[in-house]
Amino acid sequence: MSKPSLARGTRDFGPEQMAKRTFIFDTIRRSFQRYGFLPLETPAFENLSVLMGKYGDEGDQLLFKLLNSGDFSGKLTDSDWHEGYKPLTSKISEKGLRYDLTVPFARYVVMNRGTLVMPFKRYQIQPVWRADRPQKGRYREFYQCDADVVGTDSLLCEAEIVLLLHEILPALGINDFTVKINNRKILTGIADMIGAHGMEGPLCVAIDKLDKIGKEKVVEELLERGFSNESLTQLGPVFTLSDGAEPFTALKNWLGSSEIAMKGIQELEEVWDLVTTLGLENPKIQFDVTLARGLSYYTGAIFEVKANNVQIGSISGGGRYDNLTGTFGVPGISGVGISLGVDRIYDVMEELNLFPENQKTATKVMISNFDQQAFRLGLSVLPKLRAAGINAEIYPDSVKLKKQLDYADRKNIPFVILIGSDEMETGQLTLKNMKTGEQQKLNAEEITALLAENNI
């Protein structure tokens, strides 16, 4: 016999954690629905042919692969063992746990394109798995809450995502946040502009760290990655651009000759305009030229949300992908979406103490169990309480009252109904308020009415 333990990077969620998590899920789901998104669930695991190659080499490595069932090694030859683990993996594993919700969604869209009402708006709240190394705010199993729109290029979708975030986060109590926005086309334009066509990948990996390690280190890293001194000189504006009040003007001056960059800027300007038109006051949006996530499939807008003054990574990310379904043989369907990380949001709220006190899921009243006769009477009262919508339970064993009250106290049950010989005779039950300690004699109907209206 061995001591039980949790698999690395996973967690249990006890009752009090679940109350908090449910609050987050409910809040997010309500907002998604308000914006017209429809629910979808997809399987926990998919064929590896669906998942592989969608997240870059790094992502492929972080995929949890499921060993084939049965005799997975029976047909292996000696040479299979010597060819390294990658070719071997494809011979012994053909399924994997989903890595995010976007790719399974794209698969769903392709498989159901004939029946879906386009543009199709779906939300999806499910766990995903990554074989990453755990850290603070980073787990190997975590939930994502995704909302995506496919089948339209309209920048209204981007603007609505901004609105959606401004609705959800304050509803959770998170008021100090920043929605960072960039556009892949601008990054492509910059790479072209400095004579490093097609190299926005390595370029972005480096400049993404600007606020973390500073300009000098970034320049150093770019040189290591093979960028010329000439390129770096032309890159100058990047380092001063991000905090300007009028970023787009400066950007246009710099990138005016790049057609694709201008397209990206134009898109961003329209998003800004739509956000204003939709009536959002004090939008917490910020253009950030160094934002460069999800480069393996984003083609337009890139989003990232950061809760300010908390030491936790981004709580949400997303963007526009023009050709995700293209990898499944159906090109030309553009999509844009956002993904919220519940586990990180939880950590942020915990750190900022933002969870509301009262849990309406908890028991409101407990009936004591003094002896067999009193228990019988209690059993007749219990269903009346429940029928009135009151969360109620009865103590199952006839043990010392002390122990029963201790139980109620520890479960934070605000009321206890005491039934003993006196109460049996008169029909006047004792209702005890556990917070104040005060007791009053009432009949069952009066108690039910009192607790039902006393809606704490």
Next chain:
RNA sequence: GAGGUUGUAGCUCAGUCGGUUAGAGCGCUAGAUUGUGGUUCUAGAGGUCGCGGGUUCGAGACCCGUCUCCCUCCCCA
């Protein structure tokens, strides 16, 4: 995947230079008015010192391996 760090009771942690029977606080269980929780008092239970190997007369402590936690990098929610 690379580097660093941590692990002792349910929890938070002591444990000296390697030395006899591994401790504290909190929590838990039972009692202190046979119908009353929180406070107090008393008693009790609870440990393969992460796991495996090694050094030693002797290891919680030292060495090696391994797992886990946390951190940095990579990447990401």
